Amino acid sequence: MTDAPDLALDPVPRRNRSLRGGGPLRGDDFVALAGFADVAGEATETGMRPGALRGAARGRDLDSLAHTLFLRIYPVIAVVVLATQIGTAWVNYTDAMRLYGERATLLATLTARAIGRPDWAANPEIYRPQVQALALDPAFRFARLTDAAGAPVMTIGETPRTRSWDTVQTVAELTVAGEPAPVGTLTLGLSTEALRGNAEKQALMALGASLILMMAFVLTLHANVRRHVLTPLKRLLAAMREVEHKRWVSVDLGGAARASNEIDVISSAFNRMVDGLRSGDEARTLLAQLERAHRDLEGANRLVMESIGYARRIQTSVLPDRLALSEAGVEVAVLWEPLHLVGGDYFWLEQFDDLSIVVVADCTGHGVPGAFITLIVATALDRILHERGLRSPAEILAALDGMVRTQLRQDGRGSDSDDGLDCGICLWNRADGTLRFAGAGLSLTAIGPGGAVRIKGGRRGIGYPRHGETMPDVADVTVPVEPGQVFYLMTDGICDQMGNPQGGGRRLLGHRGVTDILLDVRDRPLSAQVTALDDALTAYRGGEARRDDMTLVAFRPDPEAVRSAG
Amino acid sequence: MDRIQIPATDRSPAVDFDFSAGLLRISGESYPEDAAAFFGPLLQSLRAYLGQGGENAVTVEVALAYFNSSSAKALMNLFMALEDAAAEGRPVAIRWFYAEGDDTIQEAGEDFASDFSYGSFDLVTAPQAEEAHR
Numbered sequence: 001m002t003d004a005p006d007l008a009l010d011p012v013p014r015r016n017r018s019l020r021g022g023g024p025l026r027g028d029d030f031v032a033l034a035g036f037a038d039v040a041g042e043a044t045e046t047g048m049r050p051g052a053l054r055g056a057a058r059g060r061d062l063d064s065l066a067h068t069l070f071l072r073i074y075p076v077i078a079v080v081v082l083a084t085q086i087g088t089a090w091v092n093y094t095d096a097m098r099l100y101g102e103r104a105t106l107l108a109t110l111t112a113r114a115i116g117r118p119d120w121a122a123n124p125e126i127y128r129p130q131v132q133a134l135a136l137d138p139a140f141r142f143a144r145l146t147d148a149a150g151a152p153v154m155t156i157g158e159t160p161r162t163r164s165w166d167t168v169q170t171v172a173e174l175t176v177a178g179e180p181a182p183v184g185t186l187t188l189g190l191s192t193e194a195l196r197g198n199a200e201k202q203a204l205m206a207l208g209a210s211l212i213l214m215m216a217f218v219l220t221l222h223a224n225v226r227r228h229v230l231t232p233l234k235r236l237l238a239a240m241r242e243v244e245h246k247r248w249v250s251v252d253l254g255g256a257a258r259a260s261n262e263i264d265v266i267s268s269a270f271n272r273m274v275d276g277l278r279s280g281d282e283a284r285t286l287l288a289q290l291e292r293a294h295r296d297l298e299g300a301n302r303l304v305m306e307s308i309g310y311a312r313r314i315q316t317s318v319l320p321d322r323l324a325l326s327e328a329g330v331e332v333a334v335l336w337e338p339l340h341l342v343g344g345d346y347f348w349l350e351q352f353d354d355l356s357i358v359v360v361a362d363c364t365g366h367g368v369p370g371a372f373i374t375l376i377v378a379t380a381l382d383r384i385l386h387e388r389g390l391r392s393p394a395e396i397l398a399a400l401d402g403m404v405r406t407q408l409r410q411d412g413r414g415s416d417s418d419d420g421l422d423c424g425i426c427l428w429n430r431a432d433g434t435l436r437f438a439g440a441g442l443s444l445t446a447i448g449p450g451g452a453v454r455i456k457g458g459r460r461g462i463g464y465p466r467h468g469e470t471m472p473d474v475a476d477v478t479v480p481v482e483p484g485q486v487f488y489l490m491t492d493g494i495c496d497q498m499g500n501p502q503g504g505g506r507r508l509l510g511h512r513g514v515t516d517i518l519l520d521v522r523d524r525p526l527s528a529q530v531t532a533l534d535d536a537l538t539a540y541r542g543g544e545a546r547r548d549d550m551t552l553v554a555f556r557p558d559p560e561a562v563r564s565a566g
Numbered sequence: 567m568d569r570i571q572i573p574a575t576d577r578s579p580a581v582d583f584d585f586s587a588g589l590l591r592i593s594g595e596s597y598p599e600d601a602a603a604f605f606g607p608l609l610q611s612l613r614a615y616l617g618q619g620g621e622n623a624v625t626v627e628v629a630l631a632y633f634n635s636s637s638a639k640a641l642m643n644l645f646m647a648l649e650d651a652a653a654e655g656r657p658v659a660i661r662w663f664y665a666e667g668d669d670t671i672q673e674a675g676e677d678f679a680s681d682f683s684y685g686s687f688d689l690v691t692a693p694q695a696e697e698a699h700r
Binding site for chain 2: 362364365367418422441459461464492495496498505506507508510511512547548
């Protein structure tokens with residue numbers, strides 16, 4: 001029973017913590033008695049590894065399980081064992097009593113037959129040896145002869161005064177053949193003390209057996225409950241406390257502590273739950289990191305966007321007034337839409353007396369790099385038009401080529417730059433009604449009553465380092481002008497719209513597609529045409545993103561000037 | 567030389583330069599933010615491959631649905647290296663795929679073709695240029 005205190009740690013210390021009282025207090029008990037058990041328990045758990053869980057949990061509630069099991073089951077078993085033993089003893093005892101009675105009757109009858117003579121009472125001493133022979137029985141207590149009248153004739157042994165519980169007493173009548181009444185009686189008493197001894201022995205054995213049974217039961221229960229229930233449950237409990245503190249441990253019930261099926265199932269479920277919680281927790285952590293990264297990115301992006309927004313103000317400030325040619329009666333509409341707020345597309349409008357100049361340039365790159373090149377182009381163009389006073393589109397292109405290549409050090413002085421631009425220049429002279437055009441990689445589209453015409457410029461752009469090549473000669477093209485005719489200079493971002501409008505495969509809209517759109521809206525004012533084109537391009541793209549900056553400058557020379565010149 | 571295989575992204579084309587077979591392919595769309603950075607290594611490899619000499623034919627297949635002007639410049643550089651090799655006697659064939667009715671790509675191909683005199687530069691219509699290489 002020394003294991004009992006260990007097994008029956010009670011949740012309430014006052015309730016004498018063992019099955020039978022007693023039992024020395026252990027270290028744990030002091031802690032529990034002082035009310036520190038839980039605190040101490042948690043303190044030892046911090047930083048515990050999953051493998052170190054065994055025995056770490058206090059599990060006091062669990063110990064009362066063994067206690068309860070013992071208290072519930074053991075009395076039943078004890079009662080059954082005792083009842084069985086008592087029943088067996090009782091049967092044995094009554095059996096032995098019956099045998100004693102039969103023995104006494106037999107002995108008494110035999111002796112009574114021998115004594116039974118008509119005149120035996122006259123000289124009873126003759127029969128004394130026969131009666132004394134009865135005393136040879138080891139259980140003999142007494143024998144008493146009485147005559148027909150009932151008066152005692154002879155007594156051997158000690159006659160008990162009252163009927164004793166440990167004596168079997170039998171009476172045999174002395175009968176003589178021919179006489180109706182018995183001539184006397186023989187009373188024989190046998191002692192049953194031996195039987196009582198047997199019964200006492202049996203009772204002691206029953207008690208001993210139930211004590212041994214109880215010990216065996218307690219030991220087995222303790223061992224099994226501890227091994228199959230308590231230890232696994234304690235590990236489970238310890239793991240649960242870990243999980244409470246977000247330390248994701250799982251329970252391993254392998255090895256010495258083989259759990260019962262049910263606990264195994266619970267442990268598996270617990271482990272699955274921990275896995276779920278862990279992944280949920282990891283997901284939350286990742287999400288938090290992601291949100292932080294997102295905020296950082298947002299901040300960085302805002303900075304960049306603010307910076308580019310500022311850059312856009314600078315870039316738009318170098319673009320000309322859209323009404324610069326209105327004095328000369330030239331109707332102008334512009335679509336200038338960089339892909340990323342700023343871009344490599346540039347245009348210029350300026351009136352010199354009778355000359356209206358329209359320039360559209362598409363510099364390599366878009367965004368900030370493209371915008372840098374446009375500033376170089378703007379500066380160069382300003383010098384070409386105002387300092388050098390060039391008034392021929394081809395000459396302006398050639399000058400622009402030289403200045404850009406000098407500026408970007410592409411003229412053999414060693415440069416990383418492989419940049420340049422496509423450019424188209426129109427010069428409208430309202431005095432003589434001529435329109436001269438020159439293009440480098442950029443064409444001029446004219447839409448009039450006679451339909452659409454495309455005047456291609458030179459194939460190569462300007463700028464770019466040249467490896468021994470010379471700039472191909474670009475000459476001015478004089479374009480005939482009809483009254484009401486509209487001219488369009490556009491960068492390739494306008495035509496290079498990726499889309500899949502008829503579901504026949506993705507492809508670029510192309511120059512022809514743009515011309516078709518413009519033909520459809522040819523009768524509208526130029527600003528309405530530009531708006532309609534922009535809408536049509538958006539519709540063509542559908543879900544596709546724009547690929548490039550886009551710029552279109554549409555201008556209609558004053559029809560009166562055209563007519564008077566013609 | 568090692569084969570160069572680069573999967574397509576939404577801004578850069580798929581590249582498959584199988585030097586041992588003499589078959590170089592570019593397909594998809596090409597408008598990387600920095601075209602020089604994308605095409606520079608390809609041009610270097612091509613020059614190194616052509617510099618090894620040899621008589622085996624080189625076939626280049628280009629099937630681009632869109633390319634920006636800096637990509638056009640880079641393609642031009644690739645084609646110039648090929649034309650130079652063709653001038654030295656290397657059999658060079660360029661097949662330029664464009665979707666039927668796609669004037670932009672067709673015209674670009676015609677522009678490139680006009681610079682070739684030693685190598686052959688063929689324009690090939692495909693119902694879908696992009697599918698030509700898939």
